[in-house]
Amino acid sequence: MGMEEIKIITPEELQQKLEAGEKLELVDVREDEEVAEGMIPGAKHIRMGDIPAHLDYFDKDKEYIFICRSSRRSENVCYYMQEQGYKVCNMIGGMLNWHGKTI
Numbered sequence: 288m289g290m291e292e293i294k295i296i297t298p299e300e301l302q303q304k305l306e307a308g309e310k311l312e313l314v315d316v317r318e319d320e321e322v323a324e325g326m327i328p329g330a331k332h333i334r335m336g337d338i339p340a341h342l343d344y345f346d347k348d349k350e351y352i353f354i355c356r357s358s359r360r361s362e363n364v365c366y367y368m369q370e371q372g373y374k375v376c377n378m379i380g381g382m383l384n385w386h387g388k389t390i
Contacts, residue, residue, distance in 0.1 A: 325389030
């Protein structure tokens with residue numbers, strides 16, 4: 288029984304979608320001090336450890352793109368959320384590879 292593959296998006300693909308005006312559900316799971324260094328505009332900040340307590344924020348009809356520093360934590364969150372029945376996507380490479388705008 289292997290875990291189902293997690294869908295991925297590259298930072299470049301994400302940047303193109305945002306620049307094209309696509310409405311995306313972005314969730315940044317980093318810690319407060321990391322997010323203070325800059326977040327992708329429009330992303331919602333929910334720390335990885337707080338995700339289980341915030342499941343009521345998520346809608347099973349929407350797809351969420353999870354973001355962290357290097358994409359390791361966001362991948363863990365994606366597996367967890369997928370098991371809960373949510374549609375997820377991991378931004379591979381994380382913020383280390385994000386060259387778009389930050390706020």
